[in-house]
Amino acid sequence: MKHKTDNIWIGQKDLVQDQEFLSTVDSEFNSDSSTLADATSSLSGNRRDFLKFLGFGLGAATIAAGCDIPVKKAIPYVIKPDEIVPGIxxxxxxxxxxxxxxxxxxxxxxxxxxxxIEGNALSPVTKGGTSARAQASVLSLYDTNRIKGPQVKDGARWKDTTWQEIDKMMVPTLSSNGIRIISHTNMSPTSKKAIAEFVAKYPNTKVVTYDPVSASALLDANQLNFGVRAVPSYHFDKASVIVSFNADFLGTWISPIEYAADFAKGRAINDVTKASMSRLIQVENHMSLTGSNADNRILVRPSEQGVAIAHLYNEIVGGGPSSDGLNDKAKKAISKVASELKSKQGSSLVVSASNNVSEQLMINAINNALGNYGTTLDISMPSYQRQ
Structure with missing residues (x-):
């Protein structure tokens, strides 16, 4: 049901106040027990009905007890591997x-x-952290419906096959046709070596890298500014003031496990006599995990995201595009953010999840003007989690 006070609605029909929908809202969680009473009123409750239900129940229990239970055998090792101790x-x-x-x-x-699955504390990147997706991935190993081997299309259906059959079908066609290998960002040296050997053997091969959530604008901007098509290393633990434009770095952006650990380190108070922690300002158009942890959250429309970056650019660098399209409340808030960033030069950090190259170029210029390169972000030690 629509809340008149805060304009919250639960669906399209609620939003348009559909009369048919509204007529059923009040009965959605109706606690009236009349339905149950109607269903049970037909039972006469005499001795004959009681014996009837009792006999049915006993018969069902007898049949169920007679069903064979699958036999599962526990077979011990004939020669037990030294590294395996049952129970350990x-x-x-x-x-x-x-x-x-x-x-x-x-x-x-x-x-x-x-x-x-647990995080590896020896990792210099994730520092022992894991994500919910990694924790849940172990369940996929026990999914009875998972694909257990290669399959080929047979009309409208897929049928199981073997890798040997796949090789027989594919190898004769490799030399005569153009080959495309489609892959997500690949950080594995072993996989890269295997692909390189394949390309060397079949020069008509082209490798296409595609990530569902693209960071191409960030990569292209760094290519234009620094000649390196890579993501910088962000040090959120060294930043006193962090400004994020729609970058959910605690949830989904680039390397959230790494960034969350660094961000938590910057928020920790180790000395109560000199209590200080980093400040986070999130400029976004929808609630995110990072926004929910922000000290100050500035709301802008999706169409205002680039204008908001331009306004901060003008406040710090100057001479940028017009920011007339930004609402007055956000413009005033970002002007205050600019003053705060100027007071923390060399210890601030500005990031953006925008996939617009011009906007990422402005972000680079802002960080450069604030002297953040070499302290809170480093392009000389890039991250290759997006390529």
Whole structure:
């Protein structure tokens, strides 16, 4: 039901005040027990009905008890591997890469079965952290509906096959046709070496890198400014003031596990006599995990995002594009943010998730004017989590 006070609605029909929808809202959580009473009123409650239901229940229980339970055998090792002791877990170092999410992990196993994933504290990037996606990935190993081998299209259906059959079909066609390898950002040296050897053998191959959530504008801007098409290393723990334009660096942007650990370090108070922590200003058009942790959250429309960056650019660098399209409240707030950034030169950080090259170039210029390169961000030690 629509809330008149704060203009919250639960769906399109609620928004347009559809009469048919409104007529059913009040009965959605109706506690009236008349329906249950109507359903049970037909039962006469005599001895005959009681014996009827009792007999049915006993018969069902007897049939269920007679069903065979699948036999599961526990077979001991004939020659037990030295590294496996039943009941004692083994840990294997690995890495998790999925959808742009990366972390170094330790996989806990019992008798060869992975049961838990934890972060690898020895990793200099993720520092022992993991994401919810990495934690849940162990469940996919026990998914009975998962694809267990290669498949080929047979009309409208897919059928199982073997890698040997795939090789027989594909190898004769590799030399005569153009080949495209489509991949997400690849950080694995082993995979890169295998792809390079394949390309060397079949020169008609082109590798296409595609990430569902693109960071191409950030990469292109750094290519134009510094000659390096890479993501800088961001040091959120060294920043006194952080300004983020729609970059959910605690949730989904670039390397959230790494950034969250650094951000938490910058927020920690180690000396109560000199209590200080970093400040976070989030400029965004929707609620994000980073926005919910911000000290100051400035709301702008999606169409105002670039204008907001231009306004901050004009306040700090000057001579940029007009910021007339920005609402007055956001303009006033960003002007205050600019003053705060100027007071923290060399210890501030401005980031943006925009996929517009011009906007990323302005972000680079702002960080350069504030003297942040070499302190809170470093392009000489880039991150290759987006390529």
């Amino acid at each position: 877990a083994n840990y294997y170092a690995s890495s998790f890469v999925n959808g742009g999410d990366y972390c170094s992990i330790l996989v806990k196993t019992r008798e060869g079965r992975p049961i838990k």
